[in-house]
Amino acid sequence: MSTLTIALDIMGGDHGPPVILDATLKAIRTHSDCQFILCGNQDIISPAIAQLNDAERQRVSVSHCEQVVDMGEPPTSALRNKKQSSMRRILDLVDSGEASACVSAGNTGALLTLAYYQLKTLAGVDRPALVSAMPTASNHKVFLLDLGANVNCTSEILFQYGVMGSVLAQQVEGIESPRVALLNVGEEDIKGNPQVKHADQMFKNAPGINYIGYVEGDQIFTDKADVVVTDGFTGNVALKSSEGLAKLVVHEVRRQSQRNIFTRILGKIALPLLKSIYNRMNPDQYNGASLIGLRGTVIKSHGNASSDAFYYAINQAIQEAQMQVPDKIRTKIETVLLEQL
Amino acid sequence: MSTLTIALDIMGGDHGPPVILDATLKAIRTHSDCQFILCGNQDIISPAIAQLNDAERQRVSVSHCEQVVDMGEPPTSALRNKKQSSMRRILDLVDSGEASACVSAGNTGALLTLAYYQLKTLAGVDRPALVSAMPTASNHKVFLLDLGANVNCTSEILFQYGVMGSVLAQQVEGIESPRVALLNVGEEDIKGNPQVKHADQMFKNAPGINYIGYVEGDQIFTDKADVVVTDGFTGNVALKSSEGLAKLVVHEVRRQSQRNIFTRILGKIALPLLKSIYNRMNPDQYNGASLIGLRGTVIKSHGNASSDAFYYAINQAIQEAQMQVPDKIRTKIETVLLEQL
Numbered sequence: 001m002s003t004l005t006i007a008l009d010i011m012g013g014d015h016g017p018p019v020i021l022d023a024t025l026k027a028i029r030t031h032s033d034c035q036f037i038l039c040g041n042q043d044i045i046s047p048a049i050a051q052l053n054d055a056e057r058q059r060v061s062v063s064h065c066e067q068v069v070d071m072g073e074p075p076t077s078a079l080r081n082k083k084q085s086s087m088r089r090i091l092d093l094v095d096s097g098e099a100s101a102c103v104s105a106g107n108t109g110a111l112l113t114l115a116y117y118q119l120k121t122l123a124g125v126d127r128p129a130l131v132s133a134m135p136t137a138s139n140h141k142v143f144l145l146d147l148g149a150n151v152n153c154t155s156e157i158l159f160q161y162g163v164m165g166s167v168l169a170q171q172v173e174g175i176e177s178p179r180v181a182l183l184n185v186g187e188e189d190i191k192g193n194p195q196v197k198h199a200d201q202m203f204k205n206a207p208g209i210n211y212i213g214y215v216e217g218d219q220i221f222t223d224k225a226d227v228v229v230t231d232g233f234t235g236n237v238a239l240k241s242s243e244g245l246a247k248l249v250v251h252e253v254r255r256q257s258q259r260n261i262f263t264r265i266l267g268k269i270a271l272p273l274l275k276s277i278y279n280r281m282n283p284d285q286y287n288g289a290s291l292i293g294l295r296g297t298v299i300k301s302h303g304n305a306s307s308d309a310f311y312y313a314i315n316q317a318i319q320e321a322q323m324q325v326p327d328k329i330r331t332k333i334e335t336v337l338l339e340q341l
Numbered sequence: 342m343s344t345l346t347i348a349l350d351i352m353g354g355d356h357g358p359p360v361i362l363d364a365t366l367k368a369i370r371t372h373s374d375c376q377f378i379l380c381g382n383q384d385i386i387s388p389a390i391a392q393l394n395d396a397e398r399q400r401v402s403v404s405h406c407e408q409v410v411d412m413g414e415p416p417t418s419a420l421r422n423k424k425q426s427s428m429r430r431i432l433d434l435v436d437s438g439e440a441s442a443c444v445s446a447g448n449t450g451a452l453l454t455l456a457y458y459q460l461k462t463l464a465g466v467d468r469p470a471l472v473s474a475m476p477t478a479s480n481h482k483v484f485l486l487d488l489g490a491n492v493n494c495t496s497e498i499l500f501q502y503g504v505m506g507s508v509l510a511q512q513v514e515g516i517e518s519p520r521v522a523l524l525n526v527g528e529e530d531i532k533g534n535p536q537v538k539h540a541d542q543m544f545k546n547a548p549g550i551n552y553i554g555y556v557e558g559d560q561i562f563t564d565k566a567d568v569v570v571t572d573g574f575t576g577n578v579a580l581k582s583s584e585g586l587a588k589l590v591v592h593e594v595r596r597q598s599q600r601n602i603f604t605r606i607l608g609k610i611a612l613p614l615l616k617s618i619y620n621r622m623n624p625d626q627y628n629g630a631s632l633i634g635l636r637g638t639v640i641k642s643h644g645n646a647s648s649d650a651f652y653y654a655i656n657q658a659i660q661e662a663q664m665q666v667p668d669k670i671r672t673k674i675e676t677v678l679l680e681q682l
Contacts, residue, residue: 109527137592148526151534185489185577186450193492193574217581221589233534234575236526238582240558245583248562249590251478 003035004321006314007090007099010040011068012106013310014303017041020105021048023310028056034318037099039063039086065089069106071303075113087111091118094296101297101321103288103313105305111298112149112291119294122326124333126154128293129161130232130300131168132239136223143169143178144220146232147239147289153231155198158182159206160333162199164292165227166209167332171323172316173226177210181225183234184214195231208336288313290320292329297321344376345662347655348431348440351381352409353447355645358382361446362389364651369397375659378440380404380427406430410447412644416454428452432459435637442638442662444629444654446646452639453490453632460635463667465674467495469634470502471573471641472509473580477564484510484519485561487573488580488630494572496539499523500547501674503540505633506568507550508673512664513657514567518551522566524575525555536572549677629654631661633670638662 008024010017017040025048028036032055038045042064049060067085069078082088087110090102095118104111112130121128131145143165150157162180169178182200184192192200192214203211212225217238220228230238257263288309291298297320301313347368351361358381366389369377373396379386383405390401408426410419423429428451431443436459445452453471462469472486484506491498503521510519523541525533533541533555544552553566558579561569571579598604629650632639638661642654 109532135589137589151526151532183578185492185574191450191492217578217583218585218588220582221585230578233526234578237524237558237571237575237579241561241579242558242582242586244559244562245586246590247559248476248478249587 003033004101004318005035005037005093005099006317006321007037007039007063007093007102008314009086009090009102009104009106010038010045011065011086012071012104012111012303013301013305014071014105015305017044017048019305019307020310021045022307023314025049025051026307026311027314028052028060031314031318032056032059035059035061037061037063037090037093039065039089039093040068041065041086063089063093069110069114071107073107073110075107075109078107078110079113079117082110088114088118091115091296091298094298095119101299101317103299103301103310103317105301105303105310105313108148108300108303111300115291115294115298119296119298121293122295122330122333124337125160125164125293125329126157127160128291129164130235130289130291131165132289133172134220134239134242136221138223140223140226141173142220142223142225143227144235144239145227145229145292146235148232148236149291150231151233151236153195155195155202158195158199158229158231159202160293162203162209162211162227162229163206163332163336164329165229167329168290168292168320168325169226171325171328172319175226178226179210179212179224180227180229181212181215181219183220183228183230183238184216186214186216199229206336207339208332288316290316290325292325295326297325344374345442345659346376346378346434346440347658347662348378348380348404348434348443349655350427350431350443350445350447351379351386352406352427353412353445353452353644354642354651355412355446356647358385358389360646360648361651362386363648364655366390366392367648367652368655369393369401372655372659373397373400376400376402378402378404378431378434380406380430380434381409382406382427404430404434410451410455412448414448414451416448416450419448419451420454420458423451429455429459432456432637432639435639436460442640442658444640444642444651444658446642446644446651446654449489449641449644452641456632456635456639460637460639462634463636463671463674465678466501466505466634466670467498468501469632470505471576471630471632472506473630474513475561475580475583477562479564481564481567482514483561483564483566484568485576485580486568486570486633487576489573489577490632491572492574492577494536496536496543499536499540499570499572500543501634503544503550503552503568503570504547504674504677505670506570508670509631509633509661509666510567512666512669513660516567519567520551520553520565521568521570522553522556522560524561524569524571524579525557527555527557540570547677548680549673629657631657631666633666636667638666
């Protein structure tokens with residue numbers, strides 16, 4: 001396998017460059033077979049990479065960027081006014097082929113918009129999707145998409161998402177024939193809105209996809225499916241409301257353990273157990289989200305990402321680039337479309 | 342306050358009449374100021390009410406029904422073929438004024454459809470909504486609607502839901518000026534689909550509503566709003582996915598506590614704490630859902646409801662009937678619509 005080059009947006013994220021650089025140095029040291037292009041303010045980046053040894057430094061280059069996309073900046077402003085930003089640069093590097101994948105913890109809306117305009121979608125894909133792996137009961141993962149790239153999805157887009165998600169589950173999790181399901185408000189065929197009902201028919205007629213039908217919101221986490229498809233509005237709400245509930249559980253455990261000395265001791269003892277559970281329950285925080293359907297690999301790390309989370313997102317970018325996920329999606333989409341003719 | 346009469350569907354629910362009757366007897370004994378009409382098979386009901394004393398029995402009548410709406414029956418079939426069912430009967434009793442409110446733990450889709458056709462919506466209300474109170478971090482409640490009555494909502498319907506939810510929060514929780522929010526994929530004004538954006542404008546122009554703008558999925562549980570409005574598709578997914586996550590947490594705690602003898606003891610000690618948290622986290626199971634916007638009070642208890650849950654749903658029906666929620670919604674809708682002229 002040839003050497004991979006990963007472009008990193010050093011300036012994005014709520015906690016600023018120090019956290020991102022910390023993860024970046026760790027990734028450089030771990031992945032001795034990868035090259036890294038660090039995009040951002042060189043005055044911030046240079047002191048950090050001075051900590052690397054000579055061999056490590058040879059695999060690193062810095063691409064100085066004058067601008068930063070702000071966390072609250074409207075996507076259209078980022079598109080028009082931030083051509084010299086670190087976020088734009090990582091996408092340019094993937095577009096030109098200088099990098100195989102890129103990672104940012106910056107403004108999600110801006111990243112989606114810049115990536116869509118800069119990298120374009122693969123042939124046969126109308127819109128990209130944001131996808132993340134969520135935990136399930138049997139310690140497996142389920143890929144949920146779209147998490148907010150498109151709030152209005154036609155049945156064709158939902159169908160494409162299913163094909164794309166299936167490829168991702170296959171390549172990243174090694175599942176031979178991933179079970180694909182459509183998120184709906186009931187399992188019966190009569191339920192759902194017209195887009196969902198029509199997408200259901202499209203999946204049923206697509207022989208290359210292991211389509212298992214509808215699942216409801218509570219079944220996202222039961223290991224019934226490997227891929228759950230929905231529009232970006234519903235997917236975003238499903239992700240965030242379950243994230244919100246996970247936070248509430250932790251809050252409630254803390255509150256209830258304050259009741260008396262006994263519960264306080266109990267709370268202290270139970271804390272590591274709860275923390276490990278919370279980490280699994282809060283995937284948005286600990287997993288990167290992949291932006292798929294584009295002509296390149298783009299990983300969005302959570303804005304509030306810790307150093308560990310950003311490091312994990314870099315690993316994810318390397319894995320998807322190694323598996324050539326965009327190429328595999330293109331091939332699968334072509335095959336499925338041909339089969340339908 | 343005049344005597345209230347509550348009509349109960351004894352035949353609905355996954356666990357059958359025994360669980361429902363158990364809760365019913367408890368409610369009859371507790372609410373000595375209420376009359377109850379028990380609808381269903383009299384051969385099943387009679388032995389149960391024989392346990393009541395004379396004074397209690399005087400407040401109870403039985404309405405024998407030949408039919409039962411099955412849990413999996415399509416709503417159209419229930420509408421056409423189940424005119425003599427217990428579910429239809431409770432709605433008939435509310436429609437005729439013989440009962441002030443009704444409760445069923447039966448087939449949700451059938452109940453929604455029968456109630457919509459039998460009771461009709463209030464003037465100014467296009468569609469009824471299913472609403473339930475969810476827990477929030479500060480031990481308060483938030484009313485989330487719609488939970489699945491309408492999968493396609495126009496901005497007008499979303500606006501009406503906000504007005505209706507506001508009245509419910511005011512009457513049931515005693516909140517003087519309930520904070521109403523629209524569920525969206527971001528807090529910024531530019532985000533969301535066209536229906537949500539237009540509804541946002543409608544709320545901003547409605548002086549009688551304490552509208553606080555957009556909230557995201559994770560903010561449902563943070564006590565930011567008293568009422569969160571969304572379409573039935575998204576609301577159903579938000580409810581069920583957070584319910585699914587709550588189940589996963591409990592599953593994960595059980596699994597992790599099996600690791601060794603220490604965690605096993607810990608798990609046993611922590612169980613009551615976790616159970617009380619789970620009960621709060623799983624509102625769908627422990628709260629009834631109100632079907633609002635109709636010319637009568639209809640409470641949907643969870644199909645899988647325990648005796649406690651059905652008892653709680655009866656209390657909820659009594660409270661909403663006492664507060665005359667449908668009348669208050671009608672008045673509020675009229676006022677808001679007049680203000681907009």
